[in-house]
Amino acid sequence: MPRPAPDHHRSPTRPHGRLPRGPRSLALLLALTAPALLVSCAQQDSAGGTSDAKLARTEIPEKASPKTTITIGAPEDRVLLKLSGAAKKLPFKVKWANISGGPQCSEAFRAHSLDLCASAEVPSIHAHWTGLDTKLVAAEFRKDPKKNPIYRLGIAPGAHIDSLKDLRGKKIAYSPGQAQGALVLRILRKAGLKKDDVKLVEMPSTGDVYPTALGERQVDAAPLGAVNLKRYPEKYGKDGGKLIPHGLRDDASHLWAPTETVADPKKAAAIREFVKFWARAQVWAYEHPKEWVDGYAVKDQGLSPKDGEYLHKHNGEPEIPADWDAAIRRQQKTVDLLAKETGKKKFDAETLFDRRFEHVAAAALEAGGGKAHGKEKP
Known part of the structure; x- marks a missing residue:
């Protein structure tokens, strides 16, 4: 279900000290810093169209290897998979991190300690402006967003x-x-x-x-x-x-990953499989209010049954779009607004999406008889 994200992040601290002197020390310094320079160049290149084109041509294996491990920051989805019985069916290994949302995910991405995260639409935009190369791999909205906003x-x-x-x-x-x-x-x-x-x-x-x-x-x-x-x-x-009421759409929710993760074919295959389970879990949560309230809201979040029932009703029916065109247009409007208001440089919002994953969630629902997919409206 679409969920708001937490706020504020900081970059990990780095060790520092005196620089070595002399020819041999200079050679050592160059040897130590060369890999970092190469990584920096690669990150700079990944922000452009060439890298995105290369990523688009990178094939994802048909099956996820049971030896592959990905670390996921999506606490609610962890509970949903457990409650629905799907957790035992994941065809790869998962390490769950008790974090979600932009600030915590960004920090973990920078530390190379997280492969996938749940967040709203703005964190990926903010990450782009701070030099953090990421991709959105799944999108979710609400059926009646203006009637039932987040x-x-x-x-x-x-x-x-x-x-x-x-x-x-x-x-x-x-x-x-x-x-x-x-x-x-x-x-x-x-x-x-x-x-x-x-x-x-x-x-x-x-x-x-x-x-x-x-x-x-x-x-x-x-x-x-x-x-x-x-x-x-x-x-x-x-x-x-x-x-x-504010009368605006505010219902965007995504699964979000570092580009280096989805560029790894084995991890990309695992993420693709997780997106399928994730999509089904959103529908399961909507269709099983009693189980969601008891297992997630009350037992996991410590809410009262009354608050849990309210929250489930407030979350509403999920919508998983069959294509991302409208989602990208909405993302572009957000990019343009934030750029204007913050003085940041505008960029093409499509670069934030890895369209290799575009049809995965909706296709999984179609195959399983799900009803939460469709053509999302702007």
Whole structure:
């Protein structure tokens, strides 16, 4: 099911010290740094069309080897596969990492300790701008995204905000490089406002940070998702806290991998098989609300049954597109908006997608009688 991602990341620290001197030391230094220079050149080349074309021509083996191991950061999917009984059927080895979302995944990708991750649409864009070469290998949306969005705009008690136009001059929680941050920029554009018309307050979007900031009136507005959509008005509604709709699509969810991983034929074969299991798991979760609430929401996440039932209904019916054309167009609009608002350079959003995996998820649902696939609308 589409899920929001956490916020903020840092690059791993690197050892440092004095540089050696003298001819022999210089030769040693060159020998040590040459591989890093070659890697750097390769990474620079991979950002261009030639590398993407080469990747597109790289065939993925028909079967995944049972000896292949991939490390996956998708905690909810791990539980879904276990609950549905599919975990025992994976034709390769998996190491599960208890991380997901852009910041944590990016850090793990840079450390070469993660092969696949669940995230929203913005982290891959942010990664491109920071020199991290990655690909999206699966896409998921919602059947009724505007009727049942992932986020709503939480309004602080006493903020006097009844519509998006009332945001002028207000303090808004903002998490750059994250789906919530991009949504805030899109909301401002829809309201006919610019960043200078409001005060963006940078803060992490994880856990209860946004609801607490709203309740304590540190900010006037913040995008809220998941169970906070239920808990925030319950806790602060008596004081005037509320939610208002933004009327925008915010439902993109992806499986995301380093380019070096999908360039490895053996790992690419394992990822292709995992995408099939992943797609079926999303449909299984929607069609088995009782099992999802009990096994994931209550036992794994520690939510009350009532909150779990609310969250399952809020998640809605998944849609796995049979092609990615509309998804790429949407991604391009996000790239263009973020580039304009942050001063970054525009780029072709299609370079973020590995289209060798385009039909894998929908084909798996078709073969298994799934109903969550179709032509995703912009």
